[in-house]
Amino acid sequence: MASTSLPEPLLSPLNLNSTKLSHPFPNGRRLSFVHAPRSVPVRCGIGAALTSTTTKAARVSPMLRTLAANPTFVSGVLAWALAQSVKVFLNFFVERRWDLGMLFTSGGMPSSHSALCTGLTASVGLCHGVGDSLFAVCLGFSLIVMYDAIGVRRHAGMQAEVLNKIVEDLFQGHPISQRKLKVLLGHTPLQVIAGALLGIFVACVCCRGIATV
Numbered sequence: 001m002a003s004t005s006l007p008e009p010l011l012s013p014l015n016l017n018s019t020k021l022s023h024p025f026p027n028g029r030r031l032s033f034v035h036a037p038r039s040v041p042v043r044c045g046i047g048a049a050l051t052s053t054t055t056k057a058a059r060v061s062p063m064l065r066t067l068a069a070n071p072t073f074v075s076g077v078l079a080w081a082l083a084q085s086v087k088v089f090l091n092f093f094v095e096r097r098w099d100l101g102m103l104f105t106s107g108g109m110p111s112s113h114s115a116l117c118t119g120l121t122a123s124v125g126l127c128h129g130v131g132d133s134l135f136a137v138c139l140g141f142s143l144i145v146m147y148d149a150i151g152v153r154r155h156a157g158m159q160a161e162v163l164n165k166i167v168e169d170l171f172q173g174h175p176i177s178q179r180k181l182k183v184l185l186g187h188t189p190l191q192v193i194a195g196a197l198l199g200i201f202v203a204c205v206c207c208r209g210i211a212t213v
Contacts, residue, residue: 071207072123079119079202083112083195107157107184111149111195114187117142118199126207146192154186 067073087102090109102108121138128134160181171177187195 071127071203072120075119075123075199075203075206076116078206079115079199080112082202083110083115083198086110086198087112105184106153107186109187109191109194110198111146111187111192113149114142114146114192114195115199115202117145118196119203120199122200122203123207126203142196146196149187149192150189152186154188157183157185160185 084103087105087108087110088098088100091099091102106113117138121135121142124132124135124138161183164180164183167179168177
């Protein structure tokens with residue numbers, strides 16, 4: 001029984017770098033399809049610089065090294081940390097005392113929530129492009145967080161301030177009057193805008209030099 005050999009073009013390797021591939025069949029027909037590769041960010045910003053630093057933690061946990069190479073992760077965390085640190089210094093200039101508890105509190109200038117969200121969103125836009133669906137998800141998430149900071153959380157803090165005053169007047173001398181509700185919860189529009197600008201600036205610095213191929 002004679003063996004049937006396939007045409008030579010079918011045996012040749014595919015050229016995946018081309019945008020349009022085609023191979024002839026024995027009956028003369030051709031099959032064509034379009035290859036549309038997804039853009040991949042080339043990391044050469046702060047995230048890539050962090051990966052070049054050899055630390056004990058990076059050797060122990062490869063996940064830490066991977067996170068340090070992710071410019072989106074670095075942008076979000078760094079924007080949040082800077083916003084919280086600025087709160088400590090601004091509080092010192094106003095009250096003339098250091099309060100390290102401000103590093104972990106909500107409210108105040110600037111908004112760390114807004115800085116975190118806009119840092120993530122701007123980083124995704126710079127690394128993957130604004131046409132990526134992930135950018136739309138991050139943008140919607142950021143707008144919801146900032147709207148909540150100005151609206152619900154801010155008014156909850158205002159209500160807490162009024163309740164503290166009522167309890168202090170009605171139950172003066174009672175132990176319940178010593179319990180105070182937290183007032184510093186939300187943000188003013190200026191605080192939210194400042195946090196958003198800080199997040200965008202940090203993302204631009206962390207993603208500087210990143211190109212999509």
